[in-house]
Amino acid sequence: MRRKVSASLRESLVGEMTSLRAFAVSLCGDRERADDLVQETLFKAWNHLDSFREGTNLKAWLFTILRNTYFSDRRKRRREVEDADGSYAATLSTHPEQHGHMEMQDFRAALSCLPDDQREALVLVGAAGFSYEEAAEISGCAVGTIKSRVNRARNRLSDLLGLDESSEDAARIPKRAPGSLTVS
């Protein structure tokens, strides 16, 4: 608004949209809501571009806006609807495009079982390519907190998926029946 945005900044904004969207989906589990989140993020980012210094970490800045938007929406929703937690899992089975093989389905279902803060930390560090320090900055907490969330998230996933410590091959074969974790 009221401000010319340099072509390179605009290009960077567009460039970050795909990973921003993937992050949003991993937070809320729903493409439609994720797109709303990205839309709101873009809007806020655009209107606060003066608080962003070009040359610093645009991706981290956008991710911060998005997760703050998500968590503050979530708090509002919680006040309105008691069952805020059921909504994530309920949306999981409604995406026919998210087929993949059984193993990936189980993995997604297990990921959705994690507490929000653990899932966020794991995705930031394990998939979105942020360092522990950057993830801490984005989530507004200490680096140690991020490390502990990531560890807890991994342990929880391992339990949920029945992964075996003994070998990578064993880890490929879940102990429980494939698909048993998929939310119906």
Added chain:
Amino acid sequence: MQGAGKKMSQATGATMRSGVSPATAVEEGLSPNLQAHIGRHLRAAFDEIAREPVPERLLQLLKELERSGDK
């Protein structure tokens, strides 16, 4: 948008409220094999969404924002 200070205190509060017991052995982490296994799946799930084309309505929003900036 929330200020950094506000954001930080909220996040800390949430951590304390969640009441997760102080982890001991849990903090040790999994074996490198299992970490790698989880990492691969995590990236696959993330990349699958990241590879999707940006929805038209988001590109449209960018165009509109730019137009509003030109005025």
